[in-house]
Amino acid sequence: MTIEFESHGERTGRRMHQESVESAIARAREQDARALDLSGRELTELPPAIGQLSGLELLDLSDNQLRALPEEIGGLANLQLMDLRGNQLTDLPASLGRLHNLAFLRLGGNQFETLPSVIGELRALRRLVLRGNRLATLPDWLHQLEYLQELSLGDNLIAKLPAETLNDLPRLEALLLYGNPLHELPEGLSNLKRLKRLDLRGVPLHDLPADLSACHALMWLDLRESGLPLPERAVAEPARPRQILESWRQAKESHRKPLAEAKLMVLGDAKCGKSAIAYALASERFDPRRPPTEGVSILSSSVIMPGGLGETRLNVWDFSGDPLYAPLFPYLLSPNGIVMLVIDGAQAEPERRLAHWMRIIRSRCGRNAPVALVCARADAFPLELDWLKIRERHPTIRAIVRRASSVTGEGVEQIRQALIKTLEHLPRLREPVWRSWHEIKATLVSLNTEFAPFRFFEALCLERGAPALEDQEALAQLMHDLGCVVYFRNHPVAGSTDDLLEPVWITQALSRLLGSANARGRGGLFQRADLSAILDMNLHAAKRHEMLLGLARRFALAIPRYAEATEPQQPGARPKPVERFCIPAMLPVERKLSGAPKEYLGFCYQFDSLPPALLGQCMVRLAAFLHGELEWREGVALASEGGGNRALLTLDPLQSRLTMQIWGQTRNRSVFLQLIRLTLERLLSLWPDFAYRRLLQIPDGPDLWADVAHLESLREQGSDTYWPPAGDKPLSVAYLLSLVEPEPNGGHPGAPPRAHGARRPLGAYTPAPSEARTRLAPPPAEAIDTTSRRESQQVDAQRADDNALATMGAMAAAVAAADEQERRRNTPSPPAATSEDSRREPLMELGLAQDDADTDASDSADAPRQKKIDPPPPEQ
Secondary structure (H helix, E strand, C coil), rough: HHHHCCHHHHHHHHHHHHHHHHHHHHHHHCCCCCEEECCCCCCCCCCCCHHHHCCCCCEECCCCCCCCCCHHHHHHCCCCEEEEECCCCCCHHHHHHHHCCEEEECCCCCCCCCCCHHHHHHHCCCCCEEECCCCCCCCHHHHHHHCCCECCCCCCCCCCCCCCHCCCCCCCCCCEECCCCCCCCCCCCCCCCCEEEEECCCCCCCCCCCCHHCCCCCCEEECCCCCCCCHHHHHHCCCCCCHHHHHHHHHCCEEEEECCCCEEEEEEECCCCCCHHHHHHHHCCCCCCCCCCCCCEEEEEEEEEEEEECCEEEEEECCCCCCHHHHHHHHHHCCCCEEEEEEEEECHHHHHHHHHHHHHHHHHCCCCEEEEEECCCCCCCCCCHHHHHHCCCCCEEEECCCCCCCCCCHHHHHHHHHHHHHHHHCCCCHHHHHEHHHHHHHHHHHHCEEEEHHHHHHHHHCCCCCCCCCHHHHHHHHHHHHCCCCCCCCCCEEEEECCEEEEHHHHHHHHHCCCCCCCCCCCCCEHHHHHHCCCCCCCHHHHHHHHHHHHHHHHHCCCEECCCCCCCCCCCCCCCCCCCEEEECCCCCCCCCCCCCCCCCEEEEECCCCCHHHHHHHHCCHHHHHEEEEEEECCEEEEEECCEEEEEEEEEECCCCEEEEEEEEEEEEHHHHHHHHHHHHHHHHCCCCCCHHHHHECCCCCCCEEHHHHHHHHHHHHCCCCCCCCCCCCCCCHHHHHHHCCCCHHHHHCCCCCCCCCCCCCCCCCCCCCCCCCCCCCCCCCCCCHHHHHHHHHCCCCCCCHHHHHHHHHHHHHHHHHHHHHHHHCCCCCHHHHHHHHHHHHHHHCCCCHHHHHCCHHHHHCCCCCCCCCCCCCCC
8 A cells, every 4th residue: 555645835735725716616606706717726626615606607627637526516507618628637527417508618638548428418519629638539429419510639549530420510610630640531521511620730641531622611621741642832821721632632643653762861970880781771781891981972772661652762871970071961961851870889978979960960951850760889889878868859769779780780670670660750752743753853863974954954844844943943952852963052051053963973072072091191281183183083084173173162171272373384474373272170180379369359159069060161161361371170360351350269179169369450350250250150050959159258357258148138128237257346238249249330439329229139140041043934835945044043043142141241341441441551652542432332331430440449348338820710
């Protein structure tokens, strides 16, 4: 026998609750109240006195802990609405059947496994809400509720609906079945002549009943996230049921069929046997001697899917876990695929590494990307983790293989089954596409060429019956997501590609470039002439080297450098500098600069976990500001044009921190800092799941940092006082923010005062929006000029890319102009008027006066500155 003890405080609290409830009931009886609200009082039982409120019409008992109702509840003869949501009820008293006037009964969020039969006696019931229980079936007596207008059964365990039960509810207007494991709906729904709303969101249906189109009153049909192979745009508007049903009718005809193909991205720790496992999946032969992947290796495999889909092709992209190849992640990882994440049991802190990889997956593959987790090297280092906690923290992990080995081959078949289970959570797998898309894709893949210009792809689409430009781009993006091509449109960093690149050709080139032993021996340096030794000349002909270098620049993989001019080859010819490149991950480890001077502006980004290859890609993007060759693997020195300002960026992997130190011209430090931040935050937009804080180093306090978001919050609240965590005196919020925010008009005395809140908050920069290219209504196929149309679209795409760089370019111009002004101050001869005007324009664009580029530190202190479609009204 178990005895439960109750503390004195718990007894007192329960007694007070009970007394307050009884007092409320007594007061309602005295006042002959028509409504009584007892919600949210943590009630575990209801006093029998409740039955004395015979005049009550509305009773709210929601959000308590009731396990049962007293029989006296049947005395509420006039009750019309009773709200019992959020309790722990498993049954209802028989006396409830005497409530003949009850029209609205809410029972959501309880523990019902079966529907209490007493509900069948409530003949006046019009709305019955049962969402969030444990119901697996519906009773036969439900048809007795002949006046029922709304039946809410969402988020239960109902796998089958009895046809006779639903079809005999002639007045039913709303049927909510979302979140149930239903695979089919019963025939006969056409009998529901008044049905206006049918909610099937998240229901894994295989088909729709043919007579559903006969429900002429239907105004809302929600099939989002269902298992039906419908295009996403077809189900995006539930308020258009006729269009949805027509799309389903067309999809069932022979014009569309699923692609039955998906991209499998293999990620995880380095040197744990990922490649051997991926090879075994692709070839069905296990080779324990298979070497680790260098960069990206592309294979193909197939699995047999249940549910009538048959064989499904997997395009396997095996990514190296070596940090050297991490710069490829932002461009070659893609959404709408599945991920096999391999964790090495031999390495320390497996949960931390798992969390890091899941951040990468959510950032680049989508927040809902299905993941199969594989624990490698289990033969020697088995992992013992709290698997339930792992699933709770990472709900997109759909399957776990706890024991796998690249040495013994253990777990390969279990991995295959795990992938099948993971594929079931990929909605696009069942989505049908036009047969012409199948033909276009097959033709393009069979060409066996390094790349296909979009103009060629457009002509192919026109020939095969896909003239609409938006369909052509949708197909190109679909092929990228499937791993059949590499194609970008308005990528946050890489911009847009006008070619569809062959995957093996481009991935091998970039992988060889990043892993070049030739460059590794020279601190990451290589020249254009070295490409013949770095690349596979059978695959990457010399005529394509310039194109590959352009892609390396676009993907921020290599820092461009120029050596001193060589001797001219012909008399009188001008010497040409030798262009060189540097791989950031191969830079020397040893620090090349001791640090900043004593007086500097300190700023840092504090991460929970560092995004991959962040500093290296930042170096490439800021190559124009590199100071000499003062860069190493975890740091770089920068200088503004003319050297008026210097910056030191250092990365601390142990503290997950990127620190910036800016010195030089006092008035322009914030401008140079803003330029660096714009570049960095453009890169951080690739990693939305990597949280960070912006911290400002407090002057005269080398170990004191202020959270910039907190400072901005204080300013918005109208407060100008900030107390440092370990300081002994308050500081001005306006002064601190003035250190990192370029002041409009440079704080010039003649500048008009700034309105409160007019300045953009620090950190408010976001990359230029992914502007959709202008869509042109396609003329008839025979009238389309593919050349002119594509060129006009290229201009639009280039404009979108240029807009993303406009702010950063203006900042760079301002820094350069300020440096030039400093030089002019010490130079007797004035510059030409045209040069003056050209320098003044970018400064004024940023609100900086031409004569404000001084170095007086005393002027640095400023004065204080003053998507989801909601359903209609029926109950959710």
